[in-house]
Amino acid sequence: MESIDTELAARIRHDIVLGNYGEEERISEARLCDTHNVSRTPVRLALRMLEHEGLIRRSEGRGYFVNAPKVNDVLQAVQVRGHLESLAARLMAQSPGRHNTLPILEAAIDEIDRLVSAGTMNDVSIRAMQKQNAVFHKTILDCCGNDFIGFTCSRISHMPMLEVGAMVFDRQVLSTKEGKERSNFRLQLGNSQHKVIFEAIQSGDVVRAEGVMREHSNTMVEYIKVFEKRNEELTIKDLIGYSGISVTRHERAETAQETVI
Amino acid sequence: MESIDTELAARIRHDIVLGNYGEEERISEARLCDTHNVSRTPVRLALRMLEHEGLIRRSEGRGYFVNAPKVNDVLQAVQVRGHLESLAARLMAQSPGRHNTLPILEAAIDEIDRLVSAGTMNDVSIRAMQKQNAVFHKTILDCCGNDFIGFTCSRISHMPMLEVGAMVFDRQVLSTKEGKERSNFRLQLGNSQHKVIFEAIQSGDVVRAEGVMREHSNTMVEYIKVFEKRNEELTIKDLIGYSGISVTRHERAETAQETVI
DNA sequence: TCACCTTATTTGGGATCCCAAAGTCAAGCT
DNA sequence: AGCTTGACTTTGGGATCCCAAATAAGGTGA
Structure with missing residues (x-):
């Protein structure tokens, strides 16, 4: 504590x-x-x-x-975080020692694939996906060679949905069958972006790694904007942020508490 | 106080x-x-x-x-800051209301031009250039539409040379006539990048604005790396960071103290 | 009745005090 | 002689106290 x-x-x-x-x-x-x-x-x-x-x-x-943050503040912050992640992806793609950590990314991608294919969008599986998502993003930050990027990201994650690898859902969307299916598709799409990022990093395609990572981050921005359009007076409270840190190298027990916000 | x-x-x-x-x-x-x-x-x-x-x-x-920071930490931080600034440049280039603030950028560019042309690389003129440099960079951060970028930049500027618009010199380089000429040329080059950034923002060329701004920031990284190559055990102490905030909208008296570090 | 001055209260900054935890050293036991 | 265990000391966290500044309220004079 x-x-x-x-x-x-x-x-x-x-x-x-x-x-x-x-x-x-x-x-x-x-x-x-x-x-x-x-x-x-x-x-x-x-x-x-x-x-x-x-x-x-x-x-x-x-x-x-x-100074209560508005949804727009979250959007701006996500944009900044995404931009930093894209830098990390680029740096990792040009790092000579990246091949040692590629298996970690691959394992995370495979695990998400497995979970998405199962299609059970319950709390447990979502949290498992979130964990792998966090592994993917954190690994890139940790292994890009510029520790200051990860440091900066950690300094700006005041809210659960701003944590690296956090996933955001509409509060209502997960309650309906149709909404679950849509969310599942979204995750599938996101993971295919992961694959492209992985390949770009693997092959040393710096431009592509940066570009796709940026696009990947932008997905969340667009997703929230859709909410905003549908619900005029959207507040941060209406978003569910699945976060929860894990995989620190101190191997502390999974403190992935539910940070419904 | x-x-x-x-x-x-x-x-x-x-x-x-x-x-x-x-x-x-x-x-x-x-x-x-x-x-x-x-x-x-x-x-x-x-x-x-x-x-x-x-x-x-x-x-x-x-x-x-x-946890004393090393030169490498400064390099990493400058890279992060530059990347954030490039995002700001891109956003400003695609902002519809950018034309109102373009004159500020232009004035800063012209003033730096004037000072560089004079060629008097003394403390006063350097500080004047630094101030205009800060105006240029801060204006872009302030008017890009994403306030969180500027916020993040302000959070990571723990050291004088990390402040937005700060200029870095080698401690010895300014003591010789030849070094002064080289520095003057460097500033001239930097200001020509300013011009390109200005034009890209003006014409709404988002890709170019981002790219040149990144290159502009990268210049400082390369400059420090040259020092590092020349002086194996370079410490932060060997760098002079001309910084000093000004032009806050509260119009407080210029607190541009010398932050020789 | 309104404006201004004075006083009282609220509030935050700084200083000091107390306590628990951890490191250190020494003495005694094996 | 080496190890262990005890007390002592150092250090940081938390609580309380004091003070200055600012706001708010009430009273008095024009």
Whole structure:
């Protein structure tokens, strides 16, 4: 378990993203102290953290104000993350030592293929796919030769759907049979992009690796935009972000909690 | 003036980057307290900030350790920043409202041209050029339509040479007449890239805008690599980062301090 | 009645205190 | 002599206290 302030920051962040605080609401240290039963020290550390992330802003002399992110912010962030991933793909495609890690990518692709073919779009299988998806994307970030890319990505993933390898679903879409089929198709399409990326990296086709990865990331942007078009007042709350880190090299037990947001 | 912890963080950061702490050195709260004559509260806030930036790491239960950045880290960061800027250039090139801000870019280009033509490579003129350079780059970030790009860039500029629009020089190169001429030529070349970027954005040539901006950023990478080749054990200390923010829309007085690092 | 000044209260920043955990050193036992 | 175990010390996390600044409210004078 992390220290109190980290966990506290996560809770407040969760509340802000979920919209429990209302736009522009004032947020006071004292309030947080007694709602979460902690002292002011960890509260201040947590608030500093959130300020750094842009989720709250500290007014010159007087208190903190919520800066609730909108769907558009998520879109922008996903675009940035995708662009960084495309750089990673390009660098990995021109890295001489890439062949050692290619099997990891291949295994992830195969596993997703297997899960998609099964067609059981339940929570367990989706989480399994998400895990493999995260493996695929994280591996590219880790093995591209520029550690700063992964570092930057980790700094900007304040929300579950911004984590590398996260998958986003509409909250309602998974409840209907037709929606499940559509989602399944989407995943199938995504994995075929994975295959192209894999081949481009393997053969050292830097341009293609970068381009397809960009397109791959753009898919999520387009997907969310479709929601936006269908539902005028879409909020972040309406999206389900399947995230959950895993496969750290410390081999810690899978902390893939459900981050429904 | 910012609050104490921010300023304290800047000082510690400065020390770390300058190499005053030695690789892997332990760093204690108490020590910092009496060397900087402050209490532990701001020290802890500052250390948290630096930990977040990756300049120190917090060992599980025991103290902080310095994570001094190497030249290679700077190279990686510059590459990331450049890649983000290339995205911004592309987005701006396809933004319909870009024509309103084009004059700003043009003015910056002209001013740099004027300064380069004068050929006086003294501290004042270099700083003036740096300022216009920052204007150019910041304008693109601000007007590309994706605010998250600029946000991300601001989050990763822990060091002076990582700030948007910063210019880097070798510490010795500016001391000789021949070095000054070479630097002047480099700036001239850079500004001609500015012109190409400007024209690409103006005409809506998204591919060219992105490509040239990437190349433009890559110039700094190559420049530093030349140093590295010439001087085997190059440290960050050997680089001069001309930075200094300005032109915020709050129109605060130019805080362009010399950040020789 | 309105404006301005004064006072009281809210709020955040900084300092100090306390405590638990981990590292260190030394002494005693095998 | 080497290993183990105990106490001591160092260090960081959390809680509480104090203070300055700013806002808000109330009262007084024009």
